Amino acid sequence: MVDLEFLRKLVVPAETKIVFLVMDGLGGLPIEEGGPTELEAAQVPNLDALAKRSVTGCTVPISAGITPGSGPGHLAMFGYDPTRYVIGRGVLEALGIDFDLSPQDVAGRGNFCSVDAERRITDRRAGRIPTETCAKLTEMLQAQVKLPGVELFVKPVKEHRFVLVLRGVGLAGDLTESDPQQLGVPALGIHPLDEAHDRAASQRTADLVNEFTAQARQVLADQHPANMLLLRGLDKRPALPTMQEVFGLRAAAIAVYPMYRGLAKLVGMNALPSGTKLADEFDTLERAWPDYDFFYLHFKYTDSRGEDGDFTAKIKMIEEFDAYVPRVMALRPDVVVVTGDHSTPAALKSHSWHPVPTLLHSRYCRSDDVEGFSERACVHGGLGVLPATDLMPLALANAMRLTKFGA
Amino acid sequence: MVDLEFLRKLVVPAETKIVFLVMDGLGGLPIEEGGPTELEAAQVPNLDALAKRSVTGCTVPISAGITPGSGPGHLAMFGYDPTRYVIGRGVLEALGIDFDLSPQDVAGRGNFCSVDAERRITDRRAGRIPTETCAKLTEMLQAQVKLPGVELFVKPVKEHRFVLVLRGVGLAGDLTESDPQQLGVPALGIHPLDEAHDRAASQRTADLVNEFTAQARQVLADQHPANMLLLRGLDKRPALPTMQEVFGLRAAAIAVYPMYRGLAKLVGMNALPSGTKLADEFDTLERAWPDYDFFYLHFKYTDSRGEDGDFTAKIKMIEEFDAYVPRVMALRPDVVVVTGDHSTPAALKSHSWHPVPTLLHSRYCRSDDVEGFSERACVHGGLGVLPATDLMPLALANAMRLTKFGA
Numbered sequence: 001m002v003d004l005e006f007l008r009k010l011v012v013p014a015e016t017k018i019v020f021l022v023m024d025g026l027g028g029l030p031i032e033e034g035g036p037t038e039l040e041a042a043q044v045p046n047l048d049a050l051a052k053r054s055v056t057g058c059t060v061p062i063s064a065g066i067t068p069g070s071g072p073g074h075l076a077m078f079g080y081d082p083t084r085y086v087i088g089r090g091v092l093e094a095l096g097i098d099f100d101l102s103p104q105d106v107a108g109r110g111n112f113c114s115v116d117a118e119r120r121i122t123d124r125r126a127g128r129i130p131t132e133t134c135a136k137l138t139e140m141l142q143a144q145v146k147l148p149g150v151e152l153f154v155k156p157v158k159e160h161r162f163v164l165v166l167r168g169v170g171l172a173g174d175l176t177e178s179d180p181q182q183l184g185v186p187a188l189g190i191h192p193l194d195e196a197h198d199r200a201a202s203q204r205t206a207d208l209v210n211e212f213t214a215q216a217r218q219v220l221a222d223q224h225p226a227n228m229l230l231l232r233g234l235d236k237r238p239a240l241p242t243m244q245e246v247f248g249l250r251a252a253a254i255a256v257y258p259m260y261r262g263l264a265k266l267v268g269m270n271a272l273p274s275g276t277k278l279a280d281e282f283d284t285l286e287r288a289w290p291d292y293d294f295f296y297l298h299f300k301y302t303d304s305r306g307e308d309g310d311f312t313a314k315i316k317m318i319e320e321f322d323a324y325v326p327r328v329m330a331l332r333p334d335v336v337v338v339t340g341d342h343s344t345p346a347a348l349k350s351h352s353w354h355p356v357p358t359l360l361h362s363r364y365c366r367s368d369d370v371e372g373f374s375e376r377a378c379v380h381g382g383l384g385v386l387p388a389t390d391l392m393p394l395a396l397a398n399a400m401r402l403t404k405f406g407a
Numbered sequence: 408m409v410d411l412e413f414l415r416k417l418v419v420p421a422e423t424k425i426v427f428l429v430m431d432g433l434g435g436l437p438i439e440e441g442g443p444t445e446l447e448a449a450q451v452p453n454l455d456a457l458a459k460r461s462v463t464g465c466t467v468p469i470s471a472g473i474t475p476g477s478g479p480g481h482l483a484m485f486g487y488d489p490t491r492y493v494i495g496r497g498v499l500e501a502l503g504i505d506f507d508l509s510p511q512d513v514a515g516r517g518n519f520c521s522v523d524a525e526r527r528i529t530d531r532r533a534g535r536i537p538t539e540t541c542a543k544l545t546e547m548l549q550a551q552v553k554l555p556g557v558e559l560f561v562k563p564v565k566e567h568r569f570v571l572v573l574r575g576v577g578l579a580g581d582l583t584e585s586d587p588q589q590l591g592v593p594a595l596g597i598h599p600l601d602e603a604h605d606r607a608a609s610q611r612t613a614d615l616v617n618e619f620t621a622q623a624r625q626v627l628a629d630q631h632p633a634n635m636l637l638l639r640g641l642d643k644r645p646a647l648p649t650m651q652e653v654f655g656l657r658a659a660a661i662a663v664y665p666m667y668r669g670l671a672k673l674v675g676m677n678a679l680p681s682g683t684k685l686a687d688e689f690d691t692l693e694r695a696w697p698d699y700d701f702f703y704l705h706f707k708y709t710d711s712r713g714e715d716g717d718f719t720a721k722i723k724m725i726e727e728f729d730a731y732v733p734r735v736m737a738l739r740p741d742v743v744v745v746t747g748d749h750s751t752p753a754a755l756k757s758h759s760w761h762p763v764p765t766l767l768h769s770r771y772c773r774s775d776d777v778e779g780f781s782e783r784a785c786v787h788g789g790l791g792v793l794p795a796t797d798l799m800p801l802a803l804a805n806a807m808r809l810t811k812f813g814a
Contacts, residue, residue, distance in 0.1 A: 002470040006490065010473070053440065364754065366436050366444070366761050369783050382762070382783075384792035386471060393472030397760040404758050405469055406476035406489065407496035407516075407640055 004080070004246045007393060007402075011248040016334035016399040018249070019285070019295045020391075022077065023321055024070075024260075025303030025344025027058075027356040027375060031311045038302075038311060038346060039357060040374045042318040046325035047338060047359075051373040054336075055365040057383025058355035058375065059391060061342050067353045073341030074263045078296070079247070079392025080240065087266065088173060088235025094163045095265050096258025097155055101237050106171045106205055108234035110154075110162040111179065112137060112226035119186040119217075119228070124179065125160045126226040137226055138162050145215040147208050157258060164231060166208060172201035173235030178213060187213065187230055209234060242268025243294065247396060252288055254281045255298035264296055282324045289331055303351075306344030314346050335362040335398045337391060338373070355385055362398035411487070411653045414800060414809075418655040423741035423806040425656070426692070426702045427798075429484065430728055431477075431667075432710030432751025434465075434763040434782060438718045445709075445718060445753060446764060447781040449725040453732035454745060454766075458780040461743075462772040464790025465762035465782065466798060468749050474760045480748030481670045485703070486654070486799030487647060494673065495580060495642025501570045502672045503665025504562055508644050513578045513612055515641035517561075517569040518586065519544060519633035526593040526624075526635070531586065532567045533633040544633055545569050552622040554615050564665060571638060573615060579608035580642030585620060594620065594637055616641060649675025650701065654803060659695055661688045662705035671703055689731045696738055710758075713751030721753050742769045742805045744798060745780070762792055769805035 028038035035041075061068040061076045062083065071092055072082035090108035094101050101107060112134065114123040129137075135156040142154045150168035157163060174196035178187045190209050192202035209231060220227045243251040245268070253264030253271045261271035270292070274284050281297055288295070299321050305314035328336060336359075343354040357378040361367075368382035379385065383394070396402050435445035442448075468475040468483045469490065478499055479489035497514035508514060519541065521530040536544075542563040549561045557575035564570055581603035585594045597616050599609035616638060627634045650658040652675070660671030660678045668678035677699070681691050688704055695702070706728050712721035735743060746765040749758050764785040768774075775789035786792065790801070803809045 002473060002490070363440075364436060364752070364759070366782060367441075368786055380787060382465070382786045382792070383471075384465075384786070386792070390471035393470065394760075395472075397472035397474065402472060402474065402760070404474040404476050406479035406493065407499065 002393065004241060008246045010402045010405060011246070011396065012401060012403045013248060014399060014401045016401065017293055018335040018395050018399050019297065019328055019333045019337070020077070020395070021328065021336065021338045022296060022298045023302040023318065023340050024298060024300050025306045025342060025351065026340025027343025027345070027352070027354045028306065028314065029345035029347040029352070029354065031347050037375050038306070038314040039318055040376065042315045042322070044318060044322040044373055046322045047373040048371070050325060050329070050336070050338065050361055051359050051377070052371055053367055054359040054361040055368055055383055056357070056359045056370040056373070056378040056381030058378050058385045059339060059358045059388040060355050060385060061388045065353050067351050068342045069351065070259060070341060071263060074260065076388035077339065077341050077391060078243065078267050079389055080267065081389060085238050085240055087238055087263070089233030090163060091233070091235055091237045092259045092262045093157055093161070094165055095262030096260070097157055097163060099153070099155055099163060099165065101165065102167065103237065103239070104167070104169065104171060106166045106173055106234055106236055108164045108209070108231045110164050111230045112160045112162070113228050113230050114225040115186070115228040120184050121180065121187065121228070122183060123225060124183065124230065128159045129226050131156060131158050133226065134158070134160060134162060137220065137223060140219055141216055144219045145212055147211060150208060152212070160226065164212065166205065170201050171205045172196070172198045173205070174202045175206055175209065175234045177232040177234070179230035179232050187228065190231065190234070205234070237266065240267055244268050247294070247392065248401065249294040250292045251294040251296065252292040253296045253298070254284045255296070256281065257298070257300050260298045260300070269296060278320060278324065282327050285328065286331065302340070303344045306346050307349055309346050309349035311346040335360065335395050337395055339391065356388070358383065358391070360391070360394060360398065364398055409800065411648060414486070415653045417809045417812060418653070418803065419808060419810045420655060421806060421808045423808060424700055424702070425742040425802050425806050426704065426735055426740045426744070427484070427802070428735065428743065428745045429703060429705045430709040430725065430747050431705060431707050432713045432749060432758065433747025434750025434752070434759070434761045435713065435721065436752035436754040436759070436761065438754050444782050445713070445721040446725055447783065449722045449729070451725060451729040451780055453729045454780040455778070457732060457736070457743070457745070457768055458766050458777055458784070460774055461766035461768040462775055462790055463764070463766045463777045463780070463785040463788030465785050465792045466746060466765045466795040467762050467792060468795045472760050474758050475749045476758070477666060477748060478670060481667065483795035484746065484748050484798060485650065485674050486796055487674065488796060492645050492647055494645055494670070496640030497570060498640070498642055498644045498673070499666045499669045500564055500568065501572055502644070502669025503667070504564055504570060506560065506562055506570060506572065508572065509574065510644065510646070511574070511576065511578060513573045513580055513641055513643055515571045515616070515638045517571050518637045519567045519569070520635050520637050521632040522593070522635040528587065528590050528592060528594065528635070530632060531590065531637065535566045536633050538563060538565050540633065541566060541569060544627065544630060547626055548623055551626045552619055554618060557615060559619070567633065571619065573612065577608050578612045579603070579605045580612070581609045582613055582616070582641045584639040586637035586639050594635065597638065597641070612641070644673065647674055651675050654701070654799065655808065656701040657699045658701040658703065659699040660703045660705070661691045662703070663688065664705070664707050667705045667707070676703060685727060685731065689734050692735065693738065709747070710751045713753050714756055716753050716756040718753040742767065742802050744802055746798065763795070765790065765798070767798070767801055767805065771805055
């Protein structure tokens with residue numbers, strides 16, 4: 001990939017509009033050898049028709065064999081080198097609940113969990129308590145935990161998940177996590193990573209976080225199943241240039257889930273009120289159409305059903321999405337990209353490293369021989385197997401938003 | 408790509424011959440959706456037959472979505488990283504008219520232009536004055552403009568275009584341009600770029616160039632339509648290792664247009680007298696055959712007709728070129744590459760970012776399933792979608808000019 005500084009110098013103004021339609025975890029695998037993937041089994045007449053008029057390929061989110069988390073998968077798709085810009089999970093969650101993180105804040109993702117009398121974890125998600133319970137518990141923590149010299153925010157997200165933010169001078173990330181990712185053992189103490197950039201600041205922050213956990217244990221003692229908490233991904237927000245700065249785009253995000261809205265905001269997108277259903281998202285797209293140059297529309301449930309291992313349900317989600325494609329095309333976008341941030345094969349019940357079937361349609365896309373939208377077909381596409389970070393430069397070029405390099 | 412230092416260590420001597428047949432701006436687009444590209448519409452029986460016996464692919468000159476100028480497009484094709492070696496347009500033009508640039512010279516590309524009484528530009532090309540007028544005007548400037556402490560050269564190129572060279576110690580490039588690239592406004596003053604490496608030297612050079620422009624305005628005052636000039640791409644020549652040094656090749660360029668001859672000389676090729684027509688170029692190839700290991704044969708008019716937006720005329724140019732392919736094959740070259748430095752689709756009337764259909768034939772090329780030479784077909788080729796900088800290592804390998812890496 002070319003770097004963002006290189007690209008920034010080539011950006012020119014234009015009136016064109018770009019849409020990224022993102023089915024989370026789109027790429028799949030056959031559930032039995034020789035069979036179709038989820039996308040290949042799905043009836044997607046609209047995507048097939050669009051693929052015929054598009055240039056297609058398979059995007060590699062990070063690098064061959066590397067399975068991306070949601071953060072890196074999205075950054076790559078938005079044109080940012082995901083190995084250079086690393087986003088803590090806490091930061092994503094904080095942005096996703098519209099928490100206004102300042103550059104010196106340290107944010108972590110919290111899970112309420114269940115522990116037994118010996119403090120051993122019995123349920124890492126506290127039985128997925130209702131969000132209202134989560135809100136009540138975070139209020140208790142906010143009111144009763146006191147840390148010396150820093151401001152503290154404890155905010156509910158959804159079900160058992162919350163965000164912890166420490167605000168003050170001299171804090172740092174580069175911390176381990178208290179979640180041992182297994183049952184039957186106690187929560188871990190948090191300490192600076194070996195590679196911490198500012199060890200003293202990381203140690204101070206670790207001490208504060210451990211003190212938070214100790215006090216929280218007291219506060220939650222009688223709140224079974226949510227009688228303890230686990231913290232992950234404690235870090236500051238990375239200094240990402242915005243899509244306006246590097247691509248010259250007024251960019252909008254249409255996403256229901258907090259984390260994806262948060263990620264989009266981190267690269268400078270406006271996260272639009274997007275309702276709760278897929279239909280709401282496309283309503284939002286139509287309403288906001290005049291106001292932005294770039295739209296990122298995110299559909300979560302392809303990934304969710306893949307994570308569930310539900311092959312058939314993932315097919316249904318893909319088919320549901322397909323039905324909305326004509327509404328997008330009716331807006332006459334200059335460039336449409338259909339892709340995913342990574343693969344989530346039901347056969348693996350998790351994110352995976354597999355390339356993601358991708359199409360790009362524009363007046364100037366130079367369509368290839370590919371006749372339908374699927375993993376097997378897109379391998380033969382005109383984009384070949386390409387880094388996901390190439391998508392943004394390609395979209396900008398097709399939108400006539402890049403001038404030539406050199407004389 | 409591997410870097411040139413890496414490659415240099417693997418180069419071994421051989422008696423083999425490599426030919427690069429370059430149709431400038433070869434890649435195209437359908438003029439109407441679903442239709443053929445220029446190359447797909449062209450009747451190219453010789454190239455089709457050669458593609459069948461070749462390994463094919465589509466080259467990406469710079470990076471996905473990036474449209475190259477002629478300089479970067481050619482450097483990439485010759486195996487040089489075009490983002491590392493940046494060539495000012497003035498340098499290219501100077502080399503193209505056989506001007507012997509020394510390493511400390513600063514060269515700029517000049518356009519004679521027309522201005523009104525308020526010095527506002529009314530024609531950036533002065534009505535494309537005849538080359539003889541250009542020669543007369545540059546002689547006037549050469550005779551009458553005097554700059555303190557530096558030697559000055561003003562040389563005609565073609566029509567309204569000329570080259571300005573400043574020779575002296577302590578000069579530098581990294582300068583802005585006086586051409587505002589629009590009408591109705593005056594020429595701009597020239598000053599150092601923000602990122603200038605030697606700001607003092609760039610400032611001194613800018614002062615001299617601005618003084619040149621001021622004196623030139625007096626000299627040209629009565630020479631309407633060419634009563635003013637604009638300067639672009641003022642820079643020194645980059646320090647490029649030669650093809651002899653890095654590839655061990657005695658290399659010859661066969662090209663009619665000055666800029667391409669200049670570029671070839673910059674990487675150490677001998678620019679052979681090439682006549683004015685395509686037939687002259689192939690005559691030159693045959694004549695020079697015994698004397699070189701590598702031939703770059705450049706055909707300009709595929710690009711020119713693409714820039715004109717003339718789809719049908721570009722097809723004719725491709726067909727004209729095709730007819731000469733048997734003459735090349737009759738020479739029994741060890742390696743033949745047919746490619747372009749970039750795409751110039753008639754649909755865009757400009758260079759574009761699209762990959763370039765490319766074939767490589769040799770005894771050892773491992774031919775693929777591709778049955779004809781076209782954008783759609785080459786996507787399925789054995790080279791896939793590849794960086795243009797990979798072509799030279801592939802050509803060297805096929806010519807048995809690279810030894811193995813490592814034991």
